[in-house]
Amino acid sequence: MPELYRFDKSQELYARAQSMVAGGISSQIRRAELPVPLWFERAKAGRMWDVDGNEYVDYVMGMGPNIFGHSPDFISDAVARDMRDGFIFAGQMELELEVTEMVQSTVPLKGPVRYASSGTEIDQVALRLARGYTGRPKYLKFEGHYHGWTDTVAYSVHPPLDQAGPYDSPIAVPESGGIAPGSEHDIVIAPWNDLDALKAVFEKHGSELACVLTEPILCNTNCIMPRPGYMEGMRELCDKYGVLLIFDEVITGYRVALGGAQELLGVEPDLATYAKALAGGFPLSMLIGKPEIMAVLGDGRVQHGGSFNSNVMSMSAARAGLKHILENPVRFYADLNNQGNRLMEGLKRVGREVESDLQVQGLGSTFWTNFTTKEEIFNYRDHAENVDEEKYHRFAQAMLERGVRLSTNGRWHVASSHTDADVDRTIEAAKSALQAI
Numbered sequence: 001m002p003e004l005y006r007f008d009k010s011q012e013l014y015a016r017a018q019s020m021v022a023g024g025i026s027s028q029i030r031r032a033e034l035p036v037p038l039w040f041e042r043a044k045a046g047r048m049w050d051v052d053g054n055e056y057v058d059y060v061m062g063m064g065p066n067i068f069g070h071s072p073d074f075i076s077d078a079v080a081r082d083m084r085d086g087f088i089f090a091g092q093m094e095l096e097l098e099v100t101e102m103v104q105s106t107v108p109l110k111g112p113v114r115y116a117s118s119g120t121e122i123d124q125v126a127l128r129l130a131r132g133y134t135g136r137p138k139y140l141k142f143e144g145h146y147h148g149w150t151d152t153v154a155y156s157v158h159p160p161l162d163q164a165g166p167y168d169s170p171i172a173v174p175e176s177g178g179i180a181p182g183s184e185h186d187i188v189i190a191p192w193n194d195l196d197a198l199k200a201v202f203e204k205h206g207s208e209l210a211c212v213l214t215e216p217i218l219c220n221t222n223c224i225m226p227r228p229g230y231m232e233g234m235r236e237l238c239d240k241y242g243v244l245l246i247f248d249e250v251i252t253g254y255r256v257a258l259g260g261a262q263e264l265l266g267v268e269p270d271l272a273t274y275a276k277a278l279a280g281g282f283p284l285s286m287l288i289g290k291p292e293i294m295a296v297l298g299d300g301r302v303q304h305g306g307s308f309n310s311n312v313m314s315m316s317a318a319r320a321g322l323k324h325i326l327e328n329p330v331r332f333y334a335d336l337n338n339q340g341n342r343l344m345e346g347l348k349r350v351g352r353e354v355e356s357d358l359q360v361q362g363l364g365s366t367f368w369t370n371f372t373t374k375e376e377i378f379n380y381r382d383h384a385e386n387v388d389e390e391k392y393h394r395f396a397q398a399m400l401e402r403g404v405r406l407s408t409n410g411r412w413h414v415a416s417s418h419t420d421a422d423v424d425r426t427i428e429a430a431k432s433a434l435q436a437i
Contacts, residue, residue, distance in 0.1 A: 004401040009051040013039045029063070032408035034397040043070035045417035048405060056405040057422045057429075061413035064251050064366070067277040067336075068321065069417030075280050078320035079313050088311045095315045102322040103288065106329075107253075108262040109272050112294040114287045115310040119250035119275035120148025122285035123213070125297075125304050126271050127152060130211035130244045132302035133293050140201065140212045140243075142192035143170055144221035144380025147213055147248055151183045157220070161384050168197050192218060193226055193379045195233040206241035211271075216261035219251040219411060222370065222377040222387075223362030231267040244270040244293065250285070254278055254322075255365050255413075258329045280321035284314035332416065333365075339423060340364030340414035346427035356434045357388075358395075368410045371395070391437065398433035 014036050017024035025031050039051045046069050048058045058070070068075065082095070100113050116122045127139060143164065147153040154175040156164065165171030170191065172184035188209065190201045202209075216231060218224035238245040246269055252261040253274035262268055270293060275285035288294075296302050308314075325332050341364040351358035359370045361377060370377070371388040389410075396406045404426050406412065 002402075005052070005054045005403065007036050007038065007050070007052055007054070010039045011036050013051065029408055032393070034393060034400070034408075038400075038405075045069040045072075046415055046419060046422045054403065056400070056403055057418075057426050058405045059412040059414070059426075060405055060407045061415055062276075062281060063407065064255065064276040064411075064413050065279070066281045066413070066415055067255055067365075068280050068324065069415040070281070072280065072324075072417065074324055075282075075317050075320045079282070079316045082316035083313050086312055088308060090307065092310075093312070093315070095312070095319060096310045099315055099318045099322065102319070102326065103286065106258050106322075106326075107272070107288055108259050109268050109270075109288055109290070111289050111291045112298065114294070114297060114304060115315075116285045116287075116304075116306055117283045117308050117314070118148075118285050119248075119273065120150055120153075121306070122273045122275060122287050123147045123153060123248060123250070124150060125287050126246050126273050126289075127211065127213065128304070129271065129287070129289070129293065129297050129302050130246065133296045134210040134242070134244060136208055136210040138186045138188055138205065138208045139210050140188045140190055140205070142190055142214055142218075142380075144192060144218060144383065145213075145215045145248070146220040147250075149176075151180045152187075153213075154179060155184055155187055156189045158380070158384070161381065164381075167191055167381060168200060191379055191381065193224065193230055195227075195230050198230075198234060198237060202237045202241055202243075206237070206243065209241065209243045211244040211246050212238055213246045213248060215251070216247045216249065216265055216267070216269075217252050217256065217363070218379075219362075219366060220409075221380050221383050223366060223368040223411065224377060224379065225363075226265065227378070231265050235267050235269075238270075246270065247272040249273060250275040251366065254325070256363055257333055258325065278321075279314050279318040282314040282317035283308070284318055336414060336416050337364030339418055339420075340367065340412075343412075343414065343418075343423045343426060346423065347430050350427055350431035350434060354431060354434045358434060359387075362412075365414050367412050369395070369406075369412065370410055394437045395433055398436045399429055402429040402432055404429045 030037050048056045143156045146157050155172040157175050159173035163173050170189040172187050172189050188205050249260045254277040257263040271289040344360050347360050357371050359372045371391040372386045374386045377383050
């Protein structure tokens with residue numbers, strides 16, 4: 001076996017950063033990388049190079065935005081060209097309309113859009129709009145779902161089970177210290193993927209709810225598909241009680257299919273949020289919704305602003321990325337998912353060969369690896385009760401030492417630039433890592 005990677009310079013820079021950057025990092029999830037949060041010099045296509053000279057096959061992919069891989073030339077060239085004419089206008093440009101026309105031709109939900117810079121930000125716009133449109137105070141959120149780090153949504157993402165309350169009536173558990181007291185009062189927490197439990201929640205709270213905010217495919221916990229009939233049942237309940245249905249497609253949008261989760265599931269929400277893959281690695285998020293709802297945002301009854309909204313660089317990247325997909329969307333997603341499925345099957349195979357309890361669950365373009373004896377995980381509590389997260393962290397470190405970089409939470413992101421050689425190297429590294437742990 002080749003010599004394992006060392007991380008001496010990353011260790012040195014991380015120690016140096018402690019006195020300059022809070023925690024040494026600028027996004028909390030990065031702190032969990034073992035044996036040290038890495039420091040990088042460059043990245044291209046499916047590979048990254050750190051300050052110690054180590055080369056990695058990368059499946060973090062910026063936590064999802066880099067659907068084409070790192071620094072694709074068609075985006076880099078377009079942004080370099082367009083930014084010569086300005087960065088931020090605090091005004092409009094025809095480029096914004098070109099991107100919107102592409103979006104409206106691909107997303108099943110039809111209506112006006114509004115742009116922002118991050119998934120956290122655009123989910124806040126959606127919640128405010130839902131309250132403004134319905135005049136109702138509360139919204140329903142599911143355990144295990146992540147909608148950003150702000151106070152209004154940072155509840156019951158991955159709560160300790162001894163604090164989470166009963167299964168059918170969960171307690172809103174804050175994810176952080178410092179969250180505004182009382183911010184949980186307008187949140188109704190429910191288990192996901194259980195239609196009977198959801199019906200009971202609506203019977204109790206339906207008249208108070210402005211909206212249901214959900215990941216249509218649960219990518220922040222195990223990459224879980226909804227059970228047959230679940231999303232259709234959710235849509236019917238929302239219609240019955242006058243509640244808006246919001247799909248958080250920050251991860252799934254333009255990753256799992258051209259039309260996102262809406263296309264795969266055949267269920268259309270009232271509002272949907274997008275970010276990550278929308279601009280191929282540049283900071284851009286988007287809200288799209290039914291015209292009568294978006295009108296409340298359009299006429300200013302609901303306020304939304306932002307200095308960086310629809311900036312030149314992000315809109316240029318979005319146009320270049322969407323244009324690239326639309327050249328042959330059927331082939332693009334077939335190639336992306338086929339490569340991901342080949343990787344998933346390879347991981348499952350080496351797991352069986354070394355008699356590991358490695359579990360691989362999800363879709364070709366994005367999936368999770370866990371360690372559990374269960375064949376499938378259905379919701380957050382199923383995950384919390386049955387998955388060995390500490391073992392996954394040891395696996396991720398072993399993979400890093402063998403030249404494959406994984407996310408700290410278990411989610412893999414396949415890029416269109418990942419090659420057969422990348423996948424083969426990953427499967428070989430996984431077999432060695434599984435044997436080592």
